[in-house]
Amino acid sequence: MLRPKVALVARLGAPLVGLAILLAACGSAAPSAVPTPVPSGLVVVETNEYKFTPSTLTVPAGSVTFGVRNVGKEEHEFEIFQGETVVDEIEGLVPGLTKDLTVTLAAGEYTFKCLLNGHDQLGMTGTLTVTGS
Numbered sequence: 309m310l311r312p313k314v315a316l317v318a319r320l321g322a323p324l325v326g327l328a329i330l331l332a333a334c335g336s337a338a339p340s341a342v343p344t345p346v347p348s349g350l351v352v353v354e355t356n357e358y359k360f361t362p363s364t365l366t367v368p369a370g371s372v373t374f375g376v377r378n379v380g381k382e383e384h385e386f387e388i389f390q391g392e393t394v395v396d397e398i399e400g401l402v403p404g405l406t407k408d409l410t411v412t413l414a415a416g417e418y419t420f421k422c423l424l425n426g427h428d429q430l431g432m433t434g435t436l437t438v439t440g441s
Contacts, residue, residue, distance in 0.1 A: 350375050350408075355384040355401060355422065358430040369415045369440040374398075377406040385424045388436065390416060413438045 350373050354361045357380045376386045378401040387397040388411065395418065396411040418436035421428040 349373055352377065353386065353420075353434075354379045355386065355432075356380040357382055358427055358432050360386075360420065360422075360432060360434045363434040364437075365420075365434065366437045366439060367413070369413060369438050371410060371412050372438075373408055373410040375406060375408050376401060378403050382427075383424060384427065384432070385422045387421050387423060388413075389419045389421065415440050 349371075351365060351367060352375045353365070355376060355378045374386065376398055378384050381403055383403070384401045385397060385399050386401065386409065388395040388409075395413070396409060398407045398409050401407060413436075415438050418438060420434045420436055422432040
């Protein structure tokens with residue numbers, strides 16, 4: 309005869325194993341190690357205190373959408389320059405916010421910066437090469 313604790317485990321064992329298999333098949337609330345797919349044509353840039361990730365980008369000429377996400381603790385901007393001319397920008401990127409910027413770019417060399425509070429002087433700049441015609 310089984311002792312009471314052993315009998316309880318024996319009775320609950322099969323349903324618990326079944327539940328574990330079901331949860332494994334359906335997924336769980338834990339974050340996945342697999343990155344979320346990025347929509348085609350979306351260039352993801354993260355802002356953090358005094359840096360962009362990535363800081364060097366190459367994109368084809370034409371319409372480009374930048375998905376800019378602030379993962380830092382300070383407000384940031386994302387401004388695209390060709391020489392000294394501002395091509396387009398995102399302002400008001402508060403911590404945790406993601407904004408998209410769609411811009412049509414001709415082939416050439418550009419930079420992107422955060423000029424807010426002198427962040428560019430602290431290293432928050434990047435290069436953008438646009439290829440094609």
